[in-house]
Amino acid sequence: MEQISTTIIIIILALLIPNTISLTKAKLAGRRGVRIYQYFMDTIKLLRKGAVYSPTTTAIFKIAPSVYLGASIVAMLMIPVGVLHPMFAFNGDVIMFCYLMALGRAAIILAAMDTGSSFEGMGASREALYGALIEPALFLTIGTIALISGSTNFSDMFSLIKSDNINMVIVMLIIGYISIKIFTVEMGRIPIDDPKTHLELTMIHEVMVLDYCGIDLAFINIANWLKGASIAMIAANAMTTAFALNIWLTIAFTIFVAIAIGVVESIYARAKMARNTTYILTITAIAMLIFFVAFILLKDIKL
Amino acid sequence: MSWMRLKNSDNEVNIDEIPSIDYHEFYQNVVEMLAVENFHIADYFGYTTNNGLKLIAIILDDLNAEVLIASHLYHYYCEDSIISITAKCEALHPFERDITERYGIVFKDNPWNKPLRFLPNRFDKSLIIENYPFYQISGETLHEVNVGPIHAGIIEPGAFRFTCNGEKVLHLEVALGYQHRGVEEAMCSTNSSLRQNIIAESIAGDSAVSNAFAFTTIIEKLTINKNNISPQLNIQRVIAQELERVAMHIADTGALCGDIGYQLGQVACEALRTVTINTTQAWCGNRFGKNLIRPWGSNFPLNREIVSEIKNNMSDVLRRYDEVRQNIKNTPSVIARFEACGTVDRNIALHIGAVGVCAKASGVMRDIRKTHPYAEYKNIDHKPIVKTYGDVMSRLTIRCREVIQSIEYVLDLIAKVKFDDTITPPIYNTKLKPNTLAFSFVEGWRGEIAHTAITDENGSICCYKVKDPSIHNWLALSLAVRDEGISDFPICNKSFSLSYCGHDL
Structure with missing residues (x-):
């Protein structure tokens, strides 16, 4: 029962996060915005449709959405919500989580290359670069949590952290902050990418799925949202451990992150493509720094 | 110089009053004038008369607020090709390309004399917009990106061919003509x-x-x-x-x-x-x-x-x-x-x-x-x-x-x-x-x-x-995106905000 409710919460959040972001942006732009279940309805509509394939594509193109969706679902099943335990957990599942992310990404990159479109090739090259740069940050962040808690499975990791040590509280807050940054990069939000753009030359995530439609597109969207929800939930868990691990607090924090992203996207412009690498490397650098800080604090090394 | 000097607000001129000069002098005058900053070409076009094709050039003198007009009569049976002014003054390229396209006059030494808008009544019908040979650069690290003629946004049609080194644009060639509606002909038909x-x-x-x-x-x-x-x-x-x-x-x-x-x-x-x-x-x-x-x-x-x-x-x-x-x-x-x-x-x-x-x-x-x-x-x-x-x-x-x-x-x-x-x-x-x-x-x-x-x-x-001003400025866009990231092309394009149909007429 507990495991099922964890899964349901994450699925609902997965739909709620993109919806909240676009609703926030719409409100700030003076528009009415979408209905709260609009993304759900759109997905249902896409799922009912068939798929059209370009004759230049091969089997890779057809398999990729399923691989991506499968990887995202399995990854999502390992993420706890506050004190609620996830569907399954084992020692070292944090590593599996990172590589499931990479697997999904690799599938979509290959599928994009498979179309032979010059736009999708550019998108794949950008995604590969940014993916490679953000991966160390993800590993270091999760590694730091593992280091502090002494556990390598998501299920126990957060509940083992005690919030009585002020140093660790600060470390966890920064971990939460880095996780939100990872979320913006992985989800292709401003300043890295602008999901609203229609310009094939500037897109990253959107350009790679230009050739998909119908049920395949629905798979990719669902996989994307689940992936986003998983990372947002890691951020929320990390943040809330600093105070008290609580289900409602984590959910509220996830929604808060979505609103914050909506606000940022309304008042900031997207960065120049060439600046993105610097931005991502900065995230990795902070992650690295906080890892060593946590290490020094834990070992009580006097400098 | 025997060019006619007028003001923008001056009245009409009789077509016979426009000085007709031989091409050598015409060429010299245009090159000399356009070398000076306050002159710029406003229009240069061909106009068919009984004796031949009359090339009329209109140059604006910004300093003295004058409009200078002169013409050159190109006889129909004239076999010599005439020297391209574009080779000396790039500003004339769209006009010379238009004249070549319409009347088949070949300008010697014109660096890239591609048809301007692929008119249906063009002289050389073997050139087709669908398989226009874009300028190519070869190299292992280079790749070409074609955008258009149909675009993702609600904009007009036009093809952009980029030659890129990774994310960096080396060269952009713009091919227009998809919006041609025959405006100039329609104006004369009523x-x-x-x-x-x-x-x-x-x-x-x-x-x-x-x-x-x-x-x-x-x-x-x-x-x-x-x-x-x-x-x-x-x-x-x-x-x-x-x-x-x-x-x-x-x-x-x-x-x-x-x-x-x-x-x-x-x-x-x-x-x-x-x-x-x-x-x-x-x-x-x-x-x-x-x-x-x-x-x-x-x-x-x-x-x-x-x-x-x-x-x-x-x-x-x-x-x-x-x-x-x-x-x-x-x-x-x-x-x-x-x-x-x-x-x-x-x-x-x-x-x-x-x-x-x-x-x-x-x-x-x-x-x-x-x-x-x-x-x-x-x-x-x-x-x-x-x-x-x-x-x-x-x-x-x-x-x-x-x-x-x-x-x-x-x-x-x-x-x-x-x-x-x-x-x-x-x-x-x-x-x-x-x-x-x-x-x-x-x-x-x-x-x-x-x-x-x-x-x-x-x-x-x-x-x-x-x-249309876009006739001049499309080339500026091509040059502006050189060495820029290809992802910055949309904002460069938008900042010029050029007209496709104004160019294609």
């Missing part, structure tokens, strides 16, 4: 100036007022029994043109913000543009100012009600747009995108004969309102806004400041409007002088629009030439 006026309004939908303004000026110059144009009519035409400028500059500001994902600027500008074009709609029933400019009169003389609406709306837009402008200027993430991006050097702008916003952003003051004033602009002390960097930010800043300036002109001009009913309804069936050439230059929001008409012995227009 004697009704109402019909011609409506065609002129459709040359470029976003410059309806400017093109109609240029057209009516031509008709008014060509008419035999000239009526008086009341100063009030001139004032109202200029108000209409400035309203168009305000609307389009605001739209471009919004679109630029949209392309970088700056939502705040985008939505604010979209709202302001709507207010502006709705003002035009309240005036004449069309948001783009169609129906508004007609020869010899107007169907929509300003009345007190409309004047007060323009005044209220424009004051409101002025205040709100100024706020948006300050926001753009003070948002670091926006400035980081726009600055030092898509730079056009002053030298390049001069070489390619850039006009309008593009020229002004690169420090070249080309503004017909100032240098060759027409209509009410003669009474306005217009101070063109010029920036020096030539990047996207400069072009945006010029737009922003021109909006403020234009609204101020509008507010000044509506104070001068008198309501004592001095504006007559338009006259469409005037008789035109035979064998006459008339030109008119107006400053549209993109830059100078040049219309030229020649009448035959019966007094009907037999040659009508339209030059």
Whole structure:
């Protein structure tokens, strides 16, 4: 029962996060915005449709959405919500989580290359670069949590952290902050990418799925949202451990992150493509720094 | 030099009075003149006569406010190819390409003589737009990206072929012609100036007022029994043109913000543009100012009600747009995108004969309102806004400041409007002088629009030439994106905001 409710919460959040972001942006732009279940309805509509394939594509193109969706679902099943335990957990599942992310990404990159479109090739090259740069940050962040808690499975990791040590509280807050940054990069939000753009030359995530439609597109969207929800939930868990691990607090924090992203996207412009690498490397650098800080604090090394 | 010197507001000239000089002298004169900064080519076209093809060049002297015209007669059975001026002055490339395309005259040494717009009645029909051989660079690390002719956004068709090294653009070639509708031929195929006026309004939908303004000026110059144009009519035409400028500059500001994902600027500008074009709609029933400019009169003389609406709306837009402008200027993430991006050097702008916003952003003051004033602009002390960097930010800043300036002109001009009913309804069936050439230059929001008409012995227009500022400025875009990231192309393109249909006619 507990495991099922964890899964349901994450699925609902997965739909709620993109919806909240676009609703926030719409409100700030003076528009009415979408209905709260609009993304759900759109997905249902896409799922009912068939798929059209370009004759230049091969089997890779057809398999990729399923691989991506499968990887995202399995990854999502390992993420706890506050004190609620996830569907399954084992020692070292944090590593599996990172590589499931990479697997999904690799599938979509290959599928994009498979179309032979010059736009999708550019998108794949950008995604590969940014993916490679953000991966160390993800590993270091999760590694730091593992280091502090002494556990390598998501299920126990957060509940083992005690919030009585002020140093660790600060470390966890920064971990939460880095996780939100990872979320913006992985989800292709401003300043890295602008999901609203229609310009094939500037897109990253959107350009790679230009050739998909119908049920395949629905798979990719669902996989994307689940992936986003998983990372947002890691951020929320990390943040809330600093105070008290609580289900409602984590959910509220996830929604808060979505609103914050909506606000940022309304008042900031997207960065120049060439600046993105610097931005991502900065995230990795902070992650690295906080890892060593946590290490020094834990070992009580006097400098 | 035996060139004919006129003013923009001068009346028509008899076609036989235009000096005809031999090509060597013609070539020398053009090259000499265009080497000097204050001269630029306004139009250069062929016109068929009984003896041969007459090449007519119109050059503008910005310093002395003069229009220089000369022609060269190219005999039909002349076998020699003539030397290309483009090889010396890049600014002539679209015109020479057009002449080659239409009449098959080969210009010797022309560096890249591709058809300008793939006309259906082109001389060499073996050249097809679908398999046009783009300029290619070979190399293992290079790749080509083709964008268009159908685009993702709601814009017009045009193909862009990039040669890239990774994310960096080495070369961009633009292929246009998909929008060709035969405007110039259509203008000659009717004697009704109402019909011609409506065609002129459709040359470029976003410059309806400017093109109609240029057209009516031509008709008014060509008419035999000239009526008086009341100063009030001139004032109202200029108000209409400035309203168009305000609307389009605001739209471009919004679109630029949209392309970088700056939502705040985008939505604010979209709202302001709507207010502006709705003002035009309240005036004449069309948001783009169609129906508004007609020869010899107007169907929509300003009345007190409309004047007060323009005044209220424009004051409101002025205040709100100024706020948006300050926001753009003070948002670091926006400035980081726009600055030092898509730079056009002053030298390049001069070489390619850039006009309008593009020229002004690169420090070249080309503004017909100032240098060759027409209509009410003669009474306005217009101070063109010029920036020096030539990047996207400069072009945006010029737009922003021109909006403020234009609204101020509008507010000044509506104070001068008198309501004592001095504006007559338009006259469409005037008789035109035979064998006459008339030109008119107006400053549209993109830059100078040049219309030229020649009448035959019966007094009907037999040659009508339209030059949109985009003809000059498309090359500036190609050069601006060199060495830029390919992902910055959309904002570069938007910052020039060139017309596809104005180019393709």
